[in-house]
Amino acid sequence: MTGINSGAAFGVPLFRISVYNKDRQFECNIGNPSSLEAVIRWDQVSTLTMSLPLGHKRVPNLMADGARLRVLFRGEHLISGPIVSDSLESSGGKDDTYTVTVEDDVRVLKEILGWPVPTAGIISQDSSEYRTYTGNAESIVKAAVTENGVNRLAIPGLTVAPNLNRGATVPGGVPFRFHPLAEQLFPAVTDAGIGVTVRQVDGSLVLDVREPEQLTTKLSVKGRTLKRVGMTRTRPAASRVVIGGQGEGTARKFRMLTDPLRESQYEMRAEAFRDARDDDTDAVMDARGQETLREQGPKNGVSIDLAGSGIFQYGPGGFHVGDSVPIEVTGGVTMTEVIRECTLRWKSAHHADIEPSAGEITNQPERAMANRFAAMFRRIRNQETR
Structure with missing residues (x-):
């Protein structure tokens, strides 16, 4: 899933990496890291990992408590946030490295x-x-x-x-x-x-x-904007949810939510149950029901390999995470999906690999497991804070 971006002008680096102290005051810039990978996510915490030679003169700035990075890509904000972890590997040679991981400020x-x-x-x-x-x-x-x-x-x-x-x-x-x-x-x-x-x-x-924007440029292998396209789809598991609130036996309160569009689209009637015994207000019970309907909904995902530095680029004048893009997955079948995340890898001062992912990729076990754990922890928290 790789596309190459070139600098906007000769001599202008794609990435501008700036180091700040804990009070968000500028300290220095980093020119050419050994490696840099940013994973930009839609409504989740983005991350960035960067490595430098251990002898780099800016390593002390990065090691200071509370140090932060702010990174621009093609002159536009990409990520800012604190260094949440760092590590080094040293054997006294030229290959000694120092690595930092940054989490985006939306982590707040x-x-x-x-x-x-x-x-x-x-x-x-x-x-x-x-x-x-x-x-x-x-x-x-x-x-x-x-x-x-x-x-x-x-x-x-x-x-x-x-x-x-x-x-x-x-x-x-x-x-x-x-x-x-x-x-x-x-x-x-x-x-x-x-x-x-x-x-x-x-x-x-x-x-x-x-x-987010609704992009109109259709991506396809046939149109030579993509090298490759992959798709996964999963049918919804439920179209209705019964929510059980407070009370026991015949005294327990129940509500039900239905997704009529889903039932019409898939010609289905499938029920799920959501335990919400920590509350009996309609608003809270309905919010829990909507959450379950989302969890039990259809999962569509598209993975793509961009075909070089064409018209579809990340950043100013191009796409961003959250945008929707039409993708032709096969002849006559086009899916419009949200770009959920995009990985940008530093290759040189004027080149980067770009790897976008659209929709929800259901054949990646780590993603599916993360979603299940997140749902489980939300339900546990609802009981703990009761």
Whole structure:
């Protein structure tokens, strides 16, 4: 799945790698790393791994506690975030290396809990069982982060961009009871049509949202925009979900959600059950039901090999993660899928390998296992925070 990007102009590197200290103050630039690989993900935490010769003069800057990287690709923000781990291999020779791993600043959404009463202290959290944010997706994200991350926690440097009310209304809203924000916000706001970004801008961390684009250029092997295309599809497992709330026996409350479009498209009637005994409010029960419908839905995935540095490139004027692209998988069959992630590998100052993945690749066991664990942990957390 490789495509080659060239520098915009001779002498202009594709990647600009800058090192900052824990206060987000500029320290230095890194010219030519031994290796660099960035995996940019849609509404998940992106990562970057970079290696340098151990004797590189900038290694002490990278080893400082709280050190950060900010990387541009073709002049556009690619990733910013703290160095979360580093390692070195030394035998006293010229091949000694130092390696760092960076996690994107959107990771902050995993580190903030949504309190039931974010304006009150910990001993006053008994006045409300949940804090449920309602409305359009952008309003929900920015209200939750403002109340919990900016006002309550006062995370250094974190700011929230003005709300433009983008994204669809989230059915039932997004409820929190000491859940990490990311755990409840995704995939609810993704389904509502927006992505969330946290980027280092000067000395601040600015949270904003992005509306993905619907690309019109069709990719195909026949059209020579692709070298190869692979596809996986899995039929949905359920079209209806019964949600069991609080109570025992005949006193237990139940609700049901149905996806009529799925039932019509696949001519199916298939039920699943979701245990939500930690709550009996309609909004929370419906949110759990929607989560189960997503988990039990169809899974389509497309893997592609880009054919060189043609019209389909990552970055300014090209595609980004979150965008939807039509891909001809075989003669007469075109699938439009979301670009879920893209791997960019440094090859030289003016060349990079680009590997996008669209949809959900169901024949990769590690991805399927990660999704199952994420769903399991969400359900355990709902019981723990009860």
